[in-house]
Amino acid sequence: xxxxxxxxxxxxxxxxxxxxxxxxxxxxxxxxxxxxxxxxxxxxxxxxxxxxxxxxxxxxxxxxxxxxxxxxxxxxxxxxxxxxxxxxxxxxxxxxxxxxxxxxxxxxxxxxxxxxxxxxxxxxxxxxxxxxxxxxxxxxxxxxxxxxxxx
Amino acid sequence: xxxxxxxxxxxxxxxxxxxxxxxxxxxxxxxxxxxxxxxxxxxxxxxxxxxxxxxxxxxxxxxxxxxxxxxxxxxxxxxxxxxxxxxxxxxxxxxxxxxxxxxxxxxxxxxxxxxxxxxxxxxxxxxxxxxxxxxxxxxxxxxxxxxxxxx
DNA sequence: GTAATTTCTAAACCTAACTTTAGGTCAAGG
DNA sequence: CCTTGACCTAAAGTTAGGTTTAGAAATTAC
Numbered sequence: 001x002x003x004x005x006x007x008x009x010x011x012x013x014x015x016x017x018x019x020x021x022x023x024x025x026x027x028x029x030x031x032x033x034x035x036x037x038x039x040x041x042x043x044x045x046x047x048x049x050x051x052x053x054x055x056x057x058x059x060x061x062x063x064x065x066x067x068x069x070x071x072x073x074x075x076x077x078x079x080x081x082x083x084x085x086x087x088x089x090x091x092x093x094x095x096x097x098x099x100x101x102x103x104x105x106x107x108x109x110x111x112x113x114x115x116x117x118x119x120x121x122x123x124x125x126x127x128x129x130x131x132x133x134x135x136x137x138x139x140x141x142x143x144x145x146x147x148x149x150x151x
Numbered sequence: 152x153x154x155x156x157x158x159x160x161x162x163x164x165x166x167x168x169x170x171x172x173x174x175x176x177x178x179x180x181x182x183x184x185x186x187x188x189x190x191x192x193x194x195x196x197x198x199x200x201x202x203x204x205x206x207x208x209x210x211x212x213x214x215x216x217x218x219x220x221x222x223x224x225x226x227x228x229x230x231x232x233x234x235x236x237x238x239x240x241x242x243x244x245x246x247x248x249x250x251x252x253x254x255x256x257x258x259x260x261x262x263x264x265x266x267x268x269x270x271x272x273x274x275x276x277x278x279x280x281x282x283x284x285x286x287x288x289x290x291x292x293x294x295x296x297x298x299x300x301x302x
Numbered sequence: 303g304t305a306a307t308t309t310c311t312a313a314a315c316c317t318a319a320c321t322t323t324a325g326g327t328c329a330a331g332g
Numbered sequence: 333c334c335t336t337g338a339c340c341t342a343a344a345g346t347t348a349g350g351t352t353t354a355g356a357a358a359t360t361a362c
Binding site: 057060061090093094097098100101104105107108111112114 | 244245248251255256262
Binding site for chain 2: 318319320321322327328329
C-alpha cells in the first residue's frame with residue numbers, strides 16, 4: 001500500500017502493454033534502471049511508465065534502442081522528469097522524424113520521375129543516388145540501377 | 152563474347168553493388184532465378200541487373216523480401232520485362248510509400264500536439280492510440296502512455 | 303501454513319536479411 | 333599443364349529486438 005514501494009515488473013507491464021521480458025531487456029540495454037526490493041525483485045517508479053511509453057513512441061518513429069538511450073540521457077538523472085523535460089527531448093524526436101519524412105518524400109518524388117519516364121534503369125535516374133543511408137544496417141556499398149550504357 | 156552466355160554472379164554483383172552472397176540469398180528467397188551453365192555456375196540475364204535494382208529500391212521503401220517477391224510476380228514470366236512492365240509494378244510501390252509517409256506525418260502531428268501541451272502521458276494524447284501497426288514485428292499488444300488517472 | 307502467483311537468472315531460441323567459413327569445383331591465363 | 337581466381341554448397345554466425353524455457357526463490361492469497 002505504501003506509495004514508496006514502487007511498481008513490480010508485472011504491474012508495469014500491465015500499465016504499458018509491454019511484455020515483462022521486454023522490460024527486462026530494456027534494462028539490459030540501459031534504457032531503464034529500477035531498484036531492487038529486499039527480496040531482489042525489481043521495483044519501478046511511476047515515472048517509468050512514462051519512460052517506457054516514450055521508448056515505444058520513439059520506436060514507432062524508427063529509432064533504435066541505442067538511439068533512444070541516447071535521447072533519454074537528455075533527461076535529468078537526479079529527479080523525476082517534468083513535462084518540460086519530456087518536452088525538451090521530444091523536440092529531438094521531432095527533427096528525427098522530419099528527416100525520415102523528407103527522405104521518403106524525396107524517394108517518392110524520384111520514383112514518380114522514374115514511373116513517368118518508364119526508365120527505372122539508369123545513372124540519370126535519381127533513384128540511382130541513394131544518399132539515403134537511413135535504412136542500411138546489413139550491407140556494404142550498393143549503387144542502384146548500375147545499368148551502364150554499353151549494350 | 153557471345154551475348155547469350157549471360158553474366159556470372161560476380162559480374163552481376165559488380166554491376167549492382169550487391170554482395171555475391173546477397174544475390175544467392177535472393178535466389179533462395181525466390182526473388183531471382185538464374186539458369187546454370189554446363190559447369191553448374193549461375194548465369195544471369197542483363198535484365199536481372201534491373202531486377203536487383205528494383206529489389207534494392209523496394210527495400211529502401213521498407214518492403215520485406217516476401218513483399219518484394221509478391222510485387223515482382225506482377226512481371227511477365229515469359230519475356231524480358233519492358234519499361235511499361237516496370238512502370239506497372241512501380242505504381243504499387245508508390246502507394247506503399249504514400250501510406251508510410253502518411254503514417255509518419257500523422258505521427259509527427261501527434262507528437263507536435265504532445266510537445267505543445269507537454270503532456271506526453273495520457274489517454275487523451277493522440278500518441279496513445281497507435282493504430283500504426285506498420286512497424287510492429289516483434290511483440291504483442293502495446294498501448295502507449297497508459298498512465299491511468301489514479302494517483 | 304500452504305498453495306498459487308510472480309519474479310529471478312541464465313541461456314537458448316526466434317525472425318529478417320545477410321555474411322562468413324569450410325572444403326571443394328570450374329574457368330581463364332600463361 | 334598448372335596456377336590463380338571465381339564459383340559451388342551447406343552450415344554456422346551476426347545484429348536487432350525480443351521471447352521462451354528451466355529451475356529456483358519471493359510474494360500473495362486463502
